[in-house]
Amino acid sequence: MDEDLPVRLSGLRKRFGTSVALEGVSLTIEPGEVFGYLGPNGAGKTTTIRILLGMLRPSSGTARVFGLDSWRESVAVHRLVGYVPGESALYRRLTGRQHIDYFAHLRHREDDARGAVLAADLDLDLDRPAGALSRGNRQKLSIVLALMSEPRLLILDEPTSGLDPLVQQAFHAMLRSHTERGGSVLFSSHVLGEVQRVADRIGVIRLGQLIAVERLDELRAKSLHRVRASFVDPVPVDRFSALPGLQGLVVTDRTLQCSAPQWALDGLLKRVAEHSVEDFECAEADLDESFMSYYAREATDAS
Ligand SMILES: Nc1ncnc2c1ncn2[C@@H]1O[C@H](COP(=O)(O)OP(=O)(O)OP(=O)(O)O)[C@@H](O)[C@H]1O
Structure with a gap:
């Protein structure tokens, strides 16, 4: 009422x-x-x-x-x-x-x-x-x-x-x-x-x-996580580029960097674990940053 x-x-x-x-x-x-x-x-x-x-x-x-x-x-x-x-x-x-x-x-x-x-x-x-x-x-x-x-x-x-x-x-x-x-x-x-x-x-x-x-x-659930990994040996980029949801993926020789929403993390982590990992880092991006990218996208869609 x-x-x-x-x-x-x-x-x-x-x-x-x-x-x-x-x-x-x-x-x-x-x-x-x-x-x-x-x-x-x-x-x-x-x-x-x-x-x-x-x-x-x-x-x-x-x-x-x-x-x-x-x-x-x-x-x-x-x-x-x-x-x-x-x-x-x-x-x-x-x-x-x-x-x-x-x-x-x-x-x-x-x-x-x-x-x-x-x-x-x-x-x-x-x-x-x-x-x-x-x-x-x-x-x-x-x-x-x-x-x-x-x-x-x-x-x-x-x-x-x-x-x-x-x-x-x-x-x-x-x-x-x-x-x-x-x-x-x-x-x-x-x-x-x-x-x-x-x-x-x-x-x-x-x-x-x-x-x-x-x-x-x-x-928050949609917000992006920044992921960084270093490997013991060089990794092929196509092992990762086929994964869904990754943004800004950069693979150079033995390192990987990208951003990923929460739902894409499990697949990414399993793929990373197929290789020998030297170091791994995953941090939630600032909500303001996620919000601004979301907001910019909505604004473009609306115009
Ligand atoms: N009394 C008024 N006469 C003419 N235009 C007005 C008047 N009040 C608001 N506007 C216009 O209406 C629009 C919305 O203004 P409003 O003040 O509601 O925005 P706002 O989101 O509160 O912004 P801010 O954070 O700057 O206060 C603006 O383009 C503003 O110039």
């Missing part, structure tokens, strides 16, 4: 004058899921988010949050959503604590104690005015303000670029406890590295079109 679905986008299209920012985007986000929304600058991520929050009206198609229409029922949508914008929208003169009090007041809720706990987890000083905070600390405050009301859906627009690794860990732990309680997350970014440790699925948007949606564990 739609009321249970944190997000349902159906054929979403957005034009700005003659330029098309979104072209028929459809996707759903499930309860308890972290969805990584990936794409280069200008791909349409922020436009999607602004439509979801009822800040922009779609040219056609619909955006629903827990069954509510984002444009027509935006007030009700806002009660269910916590939003961390890419550029934090804070009041320069107000301290962190004053922000927490003000946001709790706006929502008619007693969230201030929870806000202070979240701030402590992120190591954020609440006594300084927002205008005196570094970019990373302003991001921390935006995260606290978005999470303290325990929203059912959290929308994050490139939220961690200014956070150091330790704070990112604390932030990821917060996201995990949010999803363990059934909360969902839409996490937009232009780099896979930012979302790969927390996302369950990723969707790739390019030029306003959703070109791929994939489970992260499936993407």
